[in-house]
Amino acid sequence: MVKAIKLILSDIDGTILDDKHQLDSDLGEAVAALKARKIPFVLASARSPHGMFPLAEKLNLGSNPIACYNGALIVEGNRENFTTLIEHTLDKKEVKKVIDVIRSQFPHIAVNVYSNGDWIVEKRDKWVQIESDITKETPLLNRLDELLADSKRPIHKLLLIAEADEIQELLVHLKTLSFADASFYLSKANYLEVISKSVSKENALMEIASYYDVPLAATMTIGDNFNDLPMLKLAGLGVAMGNAPQAVKDGADQETASNNDKGASKAIKKYVLH
Numbered sequence: 001m002v003k004a005i006k007l008i009l010s011d012i013d014g015t016i017l018d019d020k021h022q023l024d025s026d027l028g029e030a031v032a033a034l035k036a037r038k039i040p041f042v043l044a045s046a047r048s049p050h051g052m053f054p055l056a057e058k059l060n061l062g063s064n065p066i067a068c069y070n071g072a073l074i075v076e077g078n079r080e081n082f083t084t085l086i087e088h089t090l091d092k093k094e095v096k097k098v099i100d101v102i103r104s105q106f107p108h109i110a111v112n113v114y115s116n117g118d119w120i121v122e123k124r125d126k127w128v129q130i131e132s133d134i135t136k137e138t139p140l141l142n143r144l145d146e147l148l149a150d151s152k153r154p155i156h157k158l159l160l161i162a163e164a165d166e167i168q169e170l171l172v173h174l175k176t177l178s179f180a181d182a183s184f185y186l187s188k189a190n191y192l193e194v195i196s197k198s199v200s201k202e203n204a205l206m207e208i209a210s211y212y213d214v215p216l217a218a219t220m221t222i223g224d225n226f227n228d229l230p231m232l233k234l235a236g237l238g239v240a241m242g243n244a245p246q247a248v249k250d251g252a253d254q255e256t257a258s259n260n261d262k263g264a265s266k267a268i269k270k271y272v273l274h
Helices: 027-036 049-058 092-105 126-135 144-149 164-174 201-212 226-234 246-251 263-271
Strands: 007-010 041-044 066-068 073-077 082-087 110-115 118-121 157-161 182-188 191-196 219-223 237-240
Touching: 007 201, 027 041, 027 263, 041 049, 041 201, 049 066, 066 201, 073 201, 092 110, 092 144, 092 157, 092 164, 092 182, 110 126, 110 144, 126 157, 157 164, 164 182, 164 191, 201 219, 201 226, 219 226, 219 263, 226 237, 226 246, 237 246, 237 263
Parallel strands: 007 041, 007 219, 041 066, 219 237
Antiparallel strands: 066 073, 073 082, 110 118, 110 157, 157 191, 182 191
16 A cells, blocks of 8 residues: 655656657646645656756746756756755766777767766767757867866766667677776667766655655656666656556556656646545
């Protein structure tokens, strides 16, 4: 028997956003009803703070934390002024190792570095432009060697983009090398993410539940993809979107409508606001 839900952690892309990147139009009303009951609604995504704060503002989430880079950086505040609550950074020696491999063997792969709220690239190519169009963010131009040499600047995530076959080839190669902390996963067929092994939405759920002093049995999570599956399984109630792969649905407790049919707000109304 699931306890009364006291905290909701939700994915963004494919969950509260439809396939045209539009926000679930009933979600604002649902979040307002949650707020009236003092039930926090927290966003968790691979996006950066600047890619998440506009949505948090649209939903009027106030001071609720947001879990960026899948939990590598958990912050609170607003886009102009936010503070770090929890972070899990990459080892810069391992970042350099990845970048050296790309420079020597995969020069057409776009390297995107995420540090706090900054998205940093050495050059703007077509892949960077595509990502900019999706996130509505503009990257900073900086030499990556300078970034690696700056001891005060943490690195929370790398995003490596190219054609799918080239990304697959890179992933196979990186798995033959030894990394103590860096982990690799595909967020799209042509998007390879690099984060610390300590980072996951499952871990973010535990950290945010602890922040609010809410038992995991009283949490609900909503997501649509494989990187959401650990948090769907861990929560008291894990809800998979109707557009999720079957394996994700099978691992969740419940299934809601798709992201194109307001599945997130429907789940909140059905399981929390009923």
